Amino acid sequence: xxxxxxxxxxxxxxxxxxxxxxxxxxxxxxxxxxxxxxxxxxxxxxxxxxxxxxxxxxxxxxxxxxxxxxxxxxxxxxxxxxxxxxxxxxxxxxxxxxxxxxxxxxxxxxxxxxxxxxxxxxxxxxxxxxxxxxxxxxxxxxxxxxxxxxxxxxxxxxxxxxxxxxxxxxxxxxxxxxxxxxxxxxxxxxxxxxxxxxxxxxxxxxxxxxxxxxxxxxxxxxxxxxxxxxxxxxxxxxxxxxxxxxxxxxxxxxxxxxxxxxxxxxxxxxxxxxxxxxx
Amino acid sequence: xxxxxxxxxxxxxxxxxxxxxxxxxxxxxxxxxxxxxxxxxxxxxxxxxxxxxxxxxxxxxxxxxxxxxxxxxxxxxxxxxxxxxxxxxxxxxxxxxxxxxxxxxxxxxxxxxxxxxxxxxxxxxxxxxxxxxxxxxxxxxxxxxxxxxxxxxxxxxxxxxxxxxxxxxxxxxxxxxxxxxxxxxxxxxxxxxxxxxxxxxxxxxxxxxxxxxxxxxxxxxxxxxxxxxxxxxxxxxxxxxxxxxxxxxxxxxxxxxxxxxxxxxxxxxxxxxxxxxxxxxxxxxxxxxxxxxxxxxxxxxxxxxxxxxxxxxxxxxxxxxxxxxxxxxxxxxxxxxxxxxxxxxxxxxxxxxxxxxxxxxxxxxxxxxxxxxxxxxxxxxxxxxxxxxxxxxxxxxxxxxxxxxxxxxxxxxxxxxxxxxxxxxxxxxxxxxxxxxxxxxxxxxxxxxxxxxxxxxxxxxxxxxxxxxxxxxxxxxxxxxxxxxxxxxxxxxxxxxxxxxxxxxxxxxxxxxxxxxxxxxxxxxxxxxxxxxxxxxxxxxxxxxxxx
Numbered sequence: 001x002x003x004x005x006x007x008x009x010x011x012x013x014x015x016x017x018x019x020x021x022x023x024x025x026x027x028x029x030x031x032x033x034x035x036x037x038x039x040x041x042x043x044x045x046x047x048x049x050x051x052x053x054x055x056x057x058x059x060x061x062x063x064x065x066x067x068x069x070x071x072x073x074x075x076x077x078x079x080x081x082x083x084x085x086x087x088x089x090x091x092x093x094x095x096x097x098x099x100x101x102x103x104x105x106x107x108x109x110x111x112x113x114x115x116x117x118x119x120x121x122x123x124x125x126x127x128x129x130x131x132x133x134x135x136x137x138x139x140x141x142x143x144x145x146x147x148x149x150x151x152x153x154x155x156x157x158x159x160x161x162x163x164x165x166x167x168x169x170x171x172x173x174x175x176x177x178x179x180x181x182x183x184x185x186x187x188x189x190x191x192x193x194x195x196x197x198x199x200x201x202x203x204x205x206x207x208x209x210x211x212x213x214x215x216x217x218x219x220x221x222x223x224x225x226x227x228x229x230x231x232x233x234x235x236x237x238x239x240x241x242x243x244x245x246x247x248x249x250x251x252x253x254x255x256x257x258x259x260x261x262x263x264x265x266x267x268x269x270x271x272x273x274x275x276x277x278x279x
Numbered sequence: 280x281x282x283x284x285x286x287x288x289x290x291x292x293x294x295x296x297x298x299x300x301x302x303x304x305x306x307x308x309x310x311x312x313x314x315x316x317x318x319x320x321x322x323x324x325x326x327x328x329x330x331x332x333x334x335x336x337x338x339x340x341x342x343x344x345x346x347x348x349x350x351x352x353x354x355x356x357x358x359x360x361x362x363x364x365x366x367x368x369x370x371x372x373x374x375x376x377x378x379x380x381x382x383x384x385x386x387x388x389x390x391x392x393x394x395x396x397x398x399x400x401x402x403x404x405x406x407x408x409x410x411x412x413x414x415x416x417x418x419x420x421x422x423x424x425x426x427x428x429x430x431x432x433x434x435x436x437x438x439x440x441x442x443x444x445x446x447x448x449x450x451x452x453x454x455x456x457x458x459x460x461x462x463x464x465x466x467x468x469x470x471x472x473x474x475x476x477x478x479x480x481x482x483x484x485x486x487x488x489x490x491x492x493x494x495x496x497x498x499x500x501x502x503x504x505x506x507x508x509x510x511x512x513x514x515x516x517x518x519x520x521x522x523x524x525x526x527x528x529x530x531x532x533x534x535x536x537x538x539x540x541x542x543x544x545x546x547x548x549x550x551x552x553x554x555x556x557x558x559x560x561x562x563x564x565x566x567x568x569x570x571x572x573x574x575x576x577x578x579x580x581x582x583x584x585x586x587x588x589x590x591x592x593x594x595x596x597x598x599x600x601x602x603x604x605x606x607x608x609x610x611x612x613x614x615x616x617x618x619x620x621x622x623x624x625x626x627x628x629x630x631x632x633x634x635x636x637x638x639x640x641x642x643x644x645x646x647x648x649x650x651x652x653x654x655x656x657x658x659x660x661x662x663x664x665x666x667x668x669x670x671x672x673x674x675x676x677x678x679x680x681x682x683x684x685x686x687x688x689x690x691x692x693x694x695x696x697x698x699x700x701x702x703x704x705x706x707x708x709x710x711x712x713x714x715x716x717x718x719x720x721x722x723x724x725x726x727x728x729x730x731x732x733x734x735x736x737x738x739x740x741x742x743x744x745x746x747x748x749x750x751x752x753x754x755x756x757x758x759x760x761x762x763x764x765x766x767x768x769x770x771x772x773x774x775x776x777x778x779x780x781x782x783x784x785x786x787x788x789x790x791x792x793x794x795x796x797x798x799x800x801x802x803x804x805x806x807x808x809x810x811x812x813x814x815x816x817x818x819x820x821x822x823x824x825x826x827x
Contacts (some may be wrong), residue, residue: 174647180606180636181663196649
């Protein structure tokens with residue numbers, strides 16, 4: 001009988017632990033609803049000049065107005081569509097390429113693993129933001145290239161995690177049994193390894209989504225991301241940064257939205273991953 | 280030292296103890312259910328039971344330790360007259376080490392790898408107020424008595440510089456160093472090979488007797504407990520099943536469970552007439568990278584029969600199994616299967632060859648994908664080797680599960696919902712799904728409780744009669760060999776030291792190593808260890824360790 005046979009009691013009461021997760025889920029749902037139903041929900045057109053610049057919240061404009069006098073709430077709602085859509089696309093692409101490559105490297109081993117892993121190391125040695133700036137200045141800024149560049153950078157990290165998980169799982173006896181059935185690399189990776197790596201990968205997906213989100217926000221802040229007049233949360237922080245000099249809160253609204261979404265997605269990702277490890 | 284307590288006061292008194300742990304779905308799980316026992320100074324009580332019987336929980340309770348989440352819900356534990364549950368942490372600390380000490384199953388995991396052994400061995404004694412010089416002298420004396428090589432300098436080693444058997448003895452020295460009156464031994468030799476085990480047993484028992492300590496000796500092996508203890512208590516599901524002097528429990532067990540435990544060791548196979556070999560291994564060399572594991576090995580498995588490959592850990596027996604089934608390509612030699620040479624690499628073998636040779640692993644927990652249902656695990660083999668899918672596959676899966684005495688409804692379950700014995704039966708069913716001609720069984724019963732292991736062995740024998748499959752049965756469990764093997768091959772350091780028909784090798788061992796191995800297999804008869812100890816004196820053991 002080992003120490004592991006007896007499960008330790010939960011450290012906190014379940015009700016208390018669930019509260020932040022529920023709040024996170026509510027916020028994520030709200031953002032998703034805003035992204036999907038932006039045309040219906042937004043009180044104004046995000047590009048319309050509806051009032052004086054940097055009006056404080058209230059008085060018909062729930063979150064005030066931005067540096068040109070556009071309704072902040074409407075821009076946040078439309079911005080959710082751009083920011084969340086981009087991040088989701090980047091994360092999906094990163095996993096679509098990173099996970100199969102990482103698991104294949106783990107199952108194949110040998111020179112194939114070496115070649116793939118060292119190539120990834122090479123790219124990871126370069127600072128991601130510099131790499132992205134370089135790529136975007138060469139190809140020009142468009143949403144497609146932005147997505148591809150960010151997805152490539154995220155895929156490097158997804159590859160590393162998938163490979164690490166895969167190497168550990170590939171030595172398990174049930175993988176030997178699958179090899180003895182004469183199954184191919186892809187089938188072993190998909191049927192034997194992937195289901196057991198799912199927990200950490202889901203947690204990683206939450207994290208990658210957040211980083212993609214912040215990455216797009218940083219690029220927008222630098223002026224290389226989403227181009228005006230399209231609204232996105234990172235760009236909105238940059239456009240309104242000047243308000244801080246005058247005691248305005250305009251840039252804090254999109255900044256808070258970014259922070260809240262990042263924390264919420266992370267909480268949900270951890271929760272989903274924790275449920276799968278069975279602990 | 281404290282004054283001797285009157286003989287009427289037992290050293291350890293456990294009275295109707297109940298210990299609970301939080302179970303699944305909130306309902307508490309009762310780990311210990313109303314167990315009472317008394318242990319007089321200098322007596323050894325053997326606690327026996329299968330995994331989950333509560334023997335470790337009970338042993339730790341004697342130290343006043345409850346593991347994560349456990350609660351004492353009734354009864355009491357008194358050590359030297361003091362009620363453990365009601366002492367403050369300071370008083371508990373003074374009791375531990377001084378009155379009671381603990382020897383864990385895996386000494387290799389229990390020692391701090393960054394400290395020299397002597398410093399760890401005398402730590403408790405120093406905490407109990409012994410002088411450093413006095414504690415060192417005491418430790419060296421104990422090393423000598425436990426038969427450790429070069430006692431004066433042994434303590435200067437780091438844990439990785441000592442063998443598993445030496446570490447286990449060093450941990451016994453650590454427990455004894457502060458002269459506690461009670462020592463709890465928790466499966467102290469379970470992780471050791473038989474020849475190492477017997478050295479540790481002889482050393483530990485003579486040390487217990489010389490020091491006059493009381494001990495709780497926990498084991499799942501009835502034969503071991505019979506050698507070490509004065510009394511035996513049999514536990515099952517947290518309840519006491521039987522308690523009495525060793526002779527009485529062994530010779531006249533009262534409860535059916537104890538009778539079954541004793542009977543589990545008596546399974547004997549009627550040998551088959553020798554058949555033509557289905558598998559012939561000739562001059563095989565195999566290595567992991569630079570490390571050569573098997574050298575020039577030649578053996579054969581009779582068609583429809585069983586060859587048992589026995590040897591201690593590191594003898595290369597599992598590597599042999601991996602090489603034959605193609606997971607580890609060999610570097611020289613040949614393997615002929617059913618008259619045709621097998622390719623060393625898995626990917627150069629035909630699907631028919633893969634189908635004909637199946638492997639069953641030691642640990643069913645690792646051999647079953649925790650995220651695939653039992654049905655999917657068996658179904659994968661059915662689809663691959665026999666092209667069965669859909670309803671036909673489900674029918675065949677149900678038939679296979681029934682064949683290994685499992686309920687077909689288990690097909691929908693994940694492996695985590697099954698017991699160890701059920702998981703191993705699923706692994707057997709998965710191997711059978713391919714309708715193989717040879718099954719390589721790699722220590723398939725080693726991780727199972729005795730009664731469960733007996734069930735699996737019976738099943739394997741029956742399946743061999745039903746399917747005509749040949750077995751290559753790799754094991755270090757000699758009891759299992761007698762119940763399943765027709766022929767035996769003994770391996771040592773990657774080579775063959777003896778082989779032949781079971782009766783020939785077991786009744787008249789052809790070489791000293793095989794003889795030593797067989798001699799070291801624990802016997803139920805309580806006088807057995809004394810005989811062995813008399814035959815080989817302790818200095819002999821110490822010399823042998825030196826040579827290693």
